[in-house]
Amino acid sequence: MTWTNVVIQGILIGGFYALFACGLSLMFGVLKVINLAHGDIAVVAAYVAVFVTPRVHLPEVWAFLVVVPLFGLIGYIVQRTLIQKSIDRDPFTTLLVTFGLSVIIENLLLEIYSANGQVVNIGSLISRSWHPATIVYISYVSLSVLGVAVLVLAFLQLFLSRTGLGRLIRAVADDREAAQLSGANYRHVFGIAAAIAFATVALAGIAYGMMTQFAPTSGGVNLLFAFEAVVIGGIGSLWGTLVGGVALGVAQQIGAHINPQYQVLAGNLLFLLVLAIRPQGLFGKKTALA
Amino acid sequence: MNGALLEVRNLTVHHGQLKAVDDVSFTLNDGEVLAIIGANGAGKSTLLRTIAGLHRATSGTIAVDGKDLSKMSPHRRVQTGISLVPEGRRLFESMTLEENLLVGAYHARKGPFTIERIYELFDWMPERRRQRAWQLSGGEQQAVSIGRALVANPRILLLDELSLGLAPIVIERIYTLVPDIVANGVSILIVEQDVAQGVAMADRVHCLLEGRTSLTGVPADLTSEQIDHAYFGAELSHRPPPEAVDP
Numbered sequence: 001m002t003w004t005n006v007v008i009q010g011i012l013i014g015g016f017y018a019l020f021a022c023g024l025s026l027m028f029g030v031l032k033v034i035n036l037a038h039g040d041i042a043v044v045a046a047y048v049a050v051f052v053t054p055r056v057h058l059p060e061v062w063a064f065l066v067v068v069p070l071f072g073l074i075g076y077i078v079q080r081t082l083i084q085k086s087i088d089r090d091p092f093t094t095l096l097v098t099f100g101l102s103v104i105i106e107n108l109l110l111e112i113y114s115a116n117g118q119v120v121n122i123g124s125l126i127s128r129s130w131h132p133a134t135i136v137y138i139s140y141v142s143l144s145v146l147g148v149a150v151l152v153l154a155f156l157q158l159f160l161s162r163t164g165l166g167r168l169i170r171a172v173a174d175d176r177e178a179a180q181l182s183g184a185n186y187r188h189v190f191g192i193a194a195a196i197a198f199a200t201v202a203l204a205g206i207a208y209g210m211m212t213q214f215a216p217t218s219g220g221v222n223l224l225f226a227f228e229a230v231v232i233g234g235i236g237s238l239w240g241t242l243v244g245g246v247a248l249g250v251a252q253q254i255g256a257h258i259n260p261q262y263q264v265l266a267g268n269l270l271f272l273l274v275l276a277i278r279p280q281g282l283f284g285k286k287t288a289l290a
Numbered sequence: 291m292n293g294a295l296l297e298v299r300n301l302t303v304h305h306g307q308l309k310a311v312d313d314v315s316f317t318l319n320d321g322e323v324l325a326i327i328g329a330n331g332a333g334k335s336t337l338l339r340t341i342a343g344l345h346r347a348t349s350g351t352i353a354v355d356g357k358d359l360s361k362m363s364p365h366r367r368v369q370t371g372i373s374l375v376p377e378g379r380r381l382f383e384s385m386t387l388e389e390n391l392l393v394g395a396y397h398a399r400k401g402p403f404t405i406e407r408i409y410e411l412f413d414w415m416p417e418r419r420r421q422r423a424w425q426l427s428g429g430e431q432q433a434v435s436i437g438r439a440l441v442a443n444p445r446i447l448l449l450d451e452l453s454l455g456l457a458p459i460v461i462e463r464i465y466t467l468v469p470d471i472v473a474n475g476v477s478i479l480i481v482e483q484d485v486a487q488g489v490a491m492a493d494r495v496h497c498l499l500e501g502r503t504s505l506t507g508v509p510a511d512l513t514s515e516q517i518d519h520a521y522f523g524a525e526l527s528h529r530p531p532p533e534a535v536d537p
Contacts, residue, residue: 164396167389168393170382170384171382174383174384175380177344178380178382179393181344181373181376181380182368182396182397182438182442183397184396184397185363185365186365236384
C-alpha cells in the first residue's frame with residue numbers, strides 16, 4: 001500500500017512537471033530556442049498572482065484568469081522584440097540573452113519582494129484531500145493540477161493538429177524556409193508559439209504557488225525538472241512530455257521514500273538512464289536529434 | 291504598360307564574397323514559360339530564391355506589374371503571387387500529404403487552384419492523402435511540392451530543378467502538367483540543369499554562365515552549338531589544350 005501511495009504521489013507531481021515543461025518543449029521544437037528564463041517566468045507569474053491581482057479585487061484562486069492571457073501577450077512581445085533579435089544574430093546569442101533575462105528577473109524579484117517564501121493563497125482548499133484507502137491521501141490541489149495539465153496538453157495537441165494556425169506552427173518547426181514559401185510569416189508564428197509557452201508556464205507557476213512555497217530563485221530547479229521531463233518523454237511529443245513528467249515524478253517519489261535525500265538524485269538517475277539507453281526519449285523520433 | 295508580368299533588372303546577388311548572380315536582366319510575360327538554364331553553380335537557384343525573397347539582392351530590382359518587391363519579405367511575395375517550388379522539394383516531413391497542401395492553402399490568394407483541383411490534377415493523391423510526406427517516393431513528393439505551391443494560386447510559379455534525383459519517366463510525367471498550369475493563367479519560370487528538358491518546355495530560354503547572362507532567345511532560333519557555348523563557356527569548349535612550354 002505504501003508503494004501505491006508513492007506511485008500516486010509521483011503521478012500527481014508528474015502532471016505539474018508536464019504542465020511546466022510543455023512550453024519549454026514547444027519553444028525548442030518551433031523556435032529552436034532553449035529558454036533559460038522559462039522557470040523564472042513561472043515565478044514572476046506566481047508573484048503577479050499573489051501581489052498584483054488582489055489589487056484588482058480578484059481572489060488569488062482566480063488569478064490565472066488574468067495572469068495567463070497577460071503572460072501570453074508578454075510572451076508574444078518578448079519574442080517579437082528581444083528573442084527574435086537574438087535569433088537573428090545566432091543560436092548562441094539566444095542562450096546568453098535568456099540566461100541574462102533569468103538573472104535579471106531573479107534579482108529584480110529579490111529586490112522587490114525579498115527572499116521570503118510566498119504562497120498563492122487558496123484558503124482551506126490547500127489542506128483538503130481525498131482519502132480512498134488507509135494511507136493514500138490525494139490532495140485536491142494536486143489532483144486539479146494534474147487534471148489541468150492533461151486538459152492543457154489535450155487542447156494543445158488538438159490545436160496543433162486540427163487548426164490552420166496549429167499546422168502553420170508545425171510547418172515552421174519542420175522547415176522554416178518552406179513555410180515562408182507557403183506564405184507563413186515565421187516571426188508571427190514564433191510569437192504565437194512563445195505566447196503559448198509563456199501562458200502555459202504562467203499557469204504552471206500559479207499552480208506551483210498553490211502547492212508549495214516559492215521564492216525568487218524557485219525557477220531554476222523547476223527548469224531542471226522541466227528539461228528532464230522533456231528529454232525523458234522525447235522532444236516534440238506533447239504526450240511524451242506528460243509521460244516524461246510522470247516518470248520523473250514517480251522516480252523522485254520512490255527515491256524520496258527510500259531516503260528523503262534521494263528525491264532529486266533518483267530523478268536525475270532516471271534522466272541519465274534514458275539518455276544512455278534511448279537518447280531520443282521515450283516518444284521521440286530519432287530524427288529530432290539530427 | 292509593356293506587358294511584362296515580372297521584370298528583373300540588373301540583378302546582382304552575393305553569397306558572402308561570391309558574386310552568384312551578376313547583373314542579370316530579363317522579363318517574364320503573362321502566360322509565358324521561361325527556362326533559365328545553366329551548369330551547376332551558374333547562379334540559377336540563387337536567382338530564383340532571390341525572386342522569392344529568400345536572398346537579399348545586392349543591387350538591381352525585381353518588379354511585378356511594375357511594382358518593386360526588392361524589400362518585401364517572402365511570405366508577402368506569396369500574397370502578391372510569387373510561389374517557389376524549392377530545390378529538394380522541402381515538404382513538411384512530420385505532416386501528411388493533405389496537411390502539406392493545407393499549409394499551402396492557409397494564406398492562399400483567390401484563384402482556380404483548390405485542394406480538390408490538385409487532387410484532380412494528381413489522381414493518385416486522394417487515396418494517399420493521410421500518408422506522411424516521408425513515406426512518398428521522390429516523384430510523389432515533387433508532385434506534392436508543386437501542389438503546395440499551386441494552392442496558393444500564384445501568378446508566377448518558380449520551379450527550381452524539378453528533375454533533380456528523379457527518373458526520366460517521372461520527370462516527363464511532371465513536366466506534362468506545365469501546359470495545364472499555364473492554361474490556368476500562371477506564368478512559369480523554370481530553372482533546369484537538364485537543358486533538353488528546359489528547352490522543350492519553354493517559350494524562351496535564358497542561359498546563365500557563372501552568374502552572367504550568356505545567351506537569350508527563342509528555342510527554335512537557337513542551335514545546339516550556341517546553347518553549348520552559352521552553357522559551358524566558349525573558351526572551355528574551343529580553346530585547344532595548353533601546349534607544354536619548354537623549360
